[in-house]
Amino acid sequence: MAPALINANPVVYEKKERPARSRPGDADFNEYAADIIDQLEIFDILSTFLHHIRDIKDPEHPYSLEELKVITEDAIEVDDKRSYVRVTFTPTVEHCSMATVIGLCLRVKLMRSLPSRFKVDIKVAPGTHATEDAVNKQLNDKERVAAALENPNLVDMVDECLTPSYE
Amino acid sequence: MADSTPINFVKHIETYVDSSSSKSPAHQDASLDAIAKLLMNDMITLESLVREMGMYLTTTDNIIRARGILLLAELLTRLSSKSLENATIHSLIGFFAERLSDWRALRGALVGCLALMKRKGDISKSDATAVAQSFMQNLQVQSLGQHDRKLCFEILECLIDCYPDTVMTMEDDFVYVICEAIDGEKDPQCLLLTFHLVEIVAHLYPDSSNSLASYAEDLFNILGSYFPIHFTHPKGEDDVKREELSRALMLAFASTPLFEPFAIPLLLEKLSSSLPSSKVESLKYLSYCTVKYGPHRMLQHFELLWSSLKDTIFSSGQSDNKIASESLILLKNLIQQDDGKLVNLILNDADITSTLKSLNTTVPDQQRINAIGRILHVSATSSIASCNAIFQSFFSDLVTQVSDRPNFGCLYICVELLSACRSLFMNHGGPTSLNHNNNEQPWCIMLHSLCDKLTSSLVKSIKESSEDACSQSGVEGLKILALFPGSFMGVSKVIFESILVEFVSIIVFKFDNGVLWGSVLKALSEIGSFIEESHDFEKIPSFDVIVVEKMVGLLSDDDSSMPFSLKVKAVSEIGTINLKYMMKIVEELNKSVITSLHKSWIDGNSKSAEHAMLLLECYDNKVLPWFQNVNISDDVATNFALKIWEQIEEDITLFSDTHVEKKLLEATTDTMKNAVASCSSENQTKILDKSFTILSSTFKVKKSNPVNLIISLFDSVIIALHPKTHVKNPKIILQILTESLTNGHIPSSHALGSFFNKIPSKESIDISFIQLTKSCSNVNEIVGLSWMGKGLVMRGDEKVKDVIMFFLDFLISNSSQDQEMMRAVADSFSVMMSDSEKCLNKKLHAVIKPLYKQRLFSIVVPILQSSIVKSDSVITRSMLHRALAHVISNAPLSAVLGEAKKLIALMLDGLTILSEDVENRDILYNLLLVLSGILTDKNGEEAIVENVYIIVRCLSKLVAYPHMMLVRETAIQCLTAMSELPYARVYPFRQEVVQALSKALDDSKRSVRQEAVKCRQAWASISSRSLHI
Structure with missing residues (x-):
């Protein structure tokens, strides 16, 4: 039943190494200091669970989006104080029909993982998609997103994409 | 018993053959x-x-006939150990062989043939041929189906194993049948048989x-089409492991x-594939086949092999250990197969020779040098030739390059060659006759003539090179030379000595470079x-x-x-070589x-104190454990x-007033x-006597409390005593200990606890108990009592x-008293239940009765439980809870699980x-960890299910506990675990939990947020997708 892949042979990149974080018991651990939500955390949200982009699977390929460089750390803009996140992603090919679904996955994952105070913007990187404006409009329209998430088939697809891949 | 009479066997046959649903398979x-x-x-x-069965075996009803034949076949399988008459076997095997043509009732025929064929001695050659012929014609x-195929393969296997003569006579046909039978097989179990x-x-x-x-x-x-073995559906691995299949295929290859002519090209092709697993497999197969093909x-x-092997080794980095090691094994096998040709290929390889020539002029990449080093190492160790x-x-050229201008590349390859020839020498040499041969070998003569030059250039590389890698290689090279x-x-020997001198001078002067x-x-x-091991009397x-x-001398x-710390380290390291050095x-x-x-006691010299601490630490970590390991005697420790x-x-009169530094005191x-x-206990008595004499003399001289140091050391002696050690003046010792602990000297309470643990006497226990409980006016006495x-x-x-009752009475009846005392009493339960590093452990010879924690748990918990229910004062309640928390969190989880229902x-x-006070x-x-332990244990589930509501409510509050990140994290993890409980039980709380978590998503700590997302996901997925997002 699976339709022929549009981009059958994508370039696959390696995942980046993560720096270690301090845990209780380490000398530099401070119980009351706050960890600000930063680029890396958003990137990680999309990677492990709260750590939110690396893990989302491209609906067309069994690779996670980081391996395909759909999202890089630098493509995330975040301001914890002003509660604002903007994610710019790059579809694997210019006419990728799944761009909206990828965008929707990103949005859902962030909505489920970030505090509700955050405003989330999802954008296609300029010049990387044939119908850029249409996709951007669709992804950032509250009503349309809400409507999309009422559609059981779409939600199933999104959930499928968000299943963590254990390696 | 009626069932087993001969008359009833007809009924059994009917039951078995009956295919209607009324009879269950078990029946x-x-x-x-x-x-x-x-x-x-x-x-x-x-x-x-x-x-009796006649009709069932020949009827035209396919189903009944199939069952009938299967019954007969199954019976024969079960009778495999019973001997049967030849005539019976002959007629039966004729029957089954003929039935192989009956595809509707095939299962029985296959089982029957297999059962009979396995009776190796009973089957005549002609019968075996008949079965084989029928098999070839009909199947x-x-x-x-899968199971029938498996039976077929087993019959073929049995034919080859048991009747090779029969099979030999029909060569062509038989091989053809096998080809036909195995072509296109996909089931892992059948594949194992086909291979x-x-x-x-x-x-x-x-x-x-x-x-x-x-x-x-x-x-x-x-x-070939199965190579490399790879499961597209991982489920298949349950039945037959991939490794098993892969090995079977390798043996077949x-x-x-x-x-x-077919295997090697295929394997070479797969070796060039980009999949690491397929590379590893190809290398393994090639290694194995090389030996078998000759x-x-x-x-x-x-x-061809060399060129693809070279590419593989050159391109495998440090991380692909598996590929690299398999390639080297293959290389070794190949060289050992045929001495001359492959080595020539290596020696004349343009890549290798050009790289080796240009080591000094260009900077080749590290990976290539490593690869060449490994290739040369393996080649050189493979054989003498x-x-x-x-x-x-290569060697003389390399040595010249090293002495001209040492750089990492040539040093590394030199060292690889040295270690290769050393391991070759060790494998072929040893103290046997082959030595002489080895010593006359060209490589040995070359090494001998170049040794001076090489040693001096290695030394130079250590001294002059600024790169760590170079000096490391230098050290490695010198070490190998010294290890011949x-x-x-x-x-x-001269060179050996010069190497040692060089090393020692590095130890003494070049301590700035830690790695070196x-x-x-x-x-x-x-x-x-x-x-030492090789008893080299010349070099010792x-x-x-x-x-x-x-x-x-250092x-x-x-x-x-x-630096003194390095001196101590070097000295102790050398000491571990053998007993003689250690004693020195x-x-x-x-x-x-x-x-x-002495210096630090007399004048408080802080440098001496530091030295003393380093030395004591060395004693603790190196010397004493070493002596315990070699198990010689306890003289060193006693001494x-x-x-x-x-x-x-x-020094007793001198250092009365100087204050001994706390760290040094602890170390001592x-x-x-x-x-x-x-x-040993005899020596312990000696030490105890000595220390006691000194301690009591200080009492006499000073007529006041002896200094901290002496009493602390005395405590240490008591703590470490063996239960068998004889103690001469227990009463006075107890007196001293009790007095000192009343003055707030904590180690004395450890000593008191150890004393009662090892040298009990009812009388002295009573005296101390009364003495401590009578006044009980300060915290120190409570602490002493708890250790006791x-x-x-x-x-x-x-x-x-009595001790426990005293504590409990204290808690219950003294609600108005000062809180500090009460807290100390509550904490004494923690002392009693927990393990201590400082005293009363196995290493310090404590008498430990099995399950003592469980016993204490079962004594204390019911009392605390009822007192908590009865008590109406807030302070008493919180103190009782504190005590209970200590008891529960230190008890073994299995004990808590047994009481979980009451305790939750x-x-x-x-x-x-407890969450009210920071x-x-x-x-x-x-305490929360214990709760999470109950939550994740199967036996605790019932208790949890009964109390879901209060648990969720409590955990939801702890999710926001501001004072400790671990508490918040664990609380969320507990909630995650709870989402796995029966659906109907937890569903009602979904909203509440998700709400509590929405705050945790905004927690100040990242790891809490991370757990919160996981938990939220878990709770969201227990219901349909309709979570608010």
């Missing part, structure tokens, strides 16, 4: 067993059974066999040299151990003079600028310890303890404890009940009360 199996039993016991004969194996079939067929026919030769290509085409067949492939060839082509055994002529220093020290100790004296003497040498070093250490302690006491005796007491603990309780409870003494509610109350956060965390 039918029972009938089968019953008939088999009758036959076994000769109640009925096989003939009469067959006669299309690949059109059958084995190919292997045994190939073994059966001689290599010159025409039929095998003509079918070899076809057979291999079938086999290597089963006959006739496969060589050199004359492999020779023609050498060039290859080693000679490689040395002759004495029988080897290549490295003379460490590796040199390690090299020295390796060299020492090696000459050199090592003694050059290394050991110098090292021992400790007392104040002039050297070397211990003597020196003792002197040093005593002098530096050390006595020496310290003697020094105290000497710890070492004293360990030293005394490793003594711990000592008693560990040995299972009844008196502990109390624990939750406790969590709520001070209690650690206790809170420990």
